[in-house]
Amino acid sequence: MALKIAIASGKGGTGKTTTAVNLYHHLNRMHGGNVLLVDCDVEEPNGVLFFPDAMEETSSLVTMEIPVIDTSKCTFCRRCVEFCEFNAILVIPPVKFAEVNQSQCHSCGACQVACDHEAIWVKDQTIGNITRYSGITGAGIVEGNLKIGSAMQTMVIRSLKKSLHSNNNDILLFDAPPGTSCPVVETVSDTDFGVLVAEPTPFGLHDLKLMVALLRKLCIPFGVVINKADLGSPEIYEYLGTEGIEILAEIPFSRSFAAIYASGELQSGIPEEIDNGYFLLARKLSELRVTV
């Protein structure tokens, strides 16, 4: 079984993807190229932007079943409306109107169970796609991509993770979306370890605390990477000390590195102290693998 590592943060822009991409490079070197990057930030997937040589290998659609009401069979009894917990169905008996609001539907199937008149059938609606990239050193990238306008990000992440079942990798690196709600839970659940990337700023610390609460609730072991470590205040260290949370790495802020990141060129020219920070982090996570 592959070791599953989630890279998460709560606050956006702290350096999740940068950490994930750098870990991908170092861990692949340590594990014979058998480390896969899984981009679970399906609302804004951009891990692949750091791999200019990446080639699309396969792409598949993620669909969900959306019910459709056949008004020629519908008796307008409103039983489906009662069953729907998401207020996705509107039935107005006097004018014989019955329709499903696609954007509210969670595809739970309750309305079909409710209907005694076989008036509800389903059609597939595309909510995103899953793309596998190769042509880069290492096992490649698998990316989930939420269709613009769809609110079903969690379902796309679920499909993305299911699509990995037949994989035979040493390590799976999950790049999580920001926040602490259901898409993050979907990403980190069933992972072996969480790498929380935090900035030592008031915003960074506040959102880190939320992530710590979440991972503790989910019983997932974790440690913290302090990114842009010299750009902020020392409160984060006090907090981590009091809570007994391990600092996995400290990555300094560097203007030149920020510029390299901005151009999507994380292959070379990385300042040595930063590259070394990620190398040591990768080695630490690698050791973790042996002890699990």
Add this chain to the structure above:
Amino acid sequence: MKEITVISGKGGTGKTSITASLAAAGPGLVLCDGDVDAADLHLILGPDVKETHTFEGGWTASIQQEKCSGCNICEEYCRFDAIFRDDNNRLVIDGFKCEGCRLCERLCPSKAIKSKRSNSSRWYVSETRFGILVHAEMGPGEENSGKLVTLVKENARELATRSGAKMILTDGPPGTGCPTIAAVAGADAVLVVIEPSITSMHDAERVIELVRGFGIPVYALLNKSDLNPRISKLVESQLEVYSVPLLGQIPFDEGVVEAMIEGLSFLEYAPDSGASSIIRSVWMQLFSN
């Protein structure tokens, strides 16, 4: 009354810092923190909380073992793989996976399944030095953050109408999914905060497409604009292609972090700086457009 929402697609481009500075620039507004997942605006605004409300979130089902006959119907019908057999071969529900559709509860012949609404999220009405702030705190791992965003916005609207405020300014979440859709729905204009990186540009393109889908006018602000001049130029020309007006460019300034540490908006921290005059100009353009 005008409603403006600040979003970015990519996180960490400066939405909240910019929102706080815009709030400092313009009097007579109601503020709204639409990033309920990781709400930070209150850290700068230091709100005096006047009202605390509990948000009734989604349902989570659980099985009462003494009533369960083990018939498996619930497991068969659950579309979310939330029901499974534990080590003692008992049917149990993973609360994090449960979508709250309550179908299992309805189908259970032994009436062994009960659902509870989560109540770990709160929302607040507060007073701040810039006006009323409606904000929220979501329980970790909760669902329905889109619904909570909608609730926060509806209350901000009501308070704005009642107090005669000229503008509602919403600090939005990152991403394009349900919380972002909820944060931009009904807005009169959306400001997209971009930083000069290919990732930020990529993500901004996605939110521009999203907002345009709603027929809402989009404006852009380039933050940390001198971090990579080449990409800044690229962003500028991309925005031209999309016909998105660029309202201003703010250079990178470590003072933004210093201001945050002091609990100040950048406009209060460095009122005479170039960045602050750009913020004021952005405010004027947003208000007059």
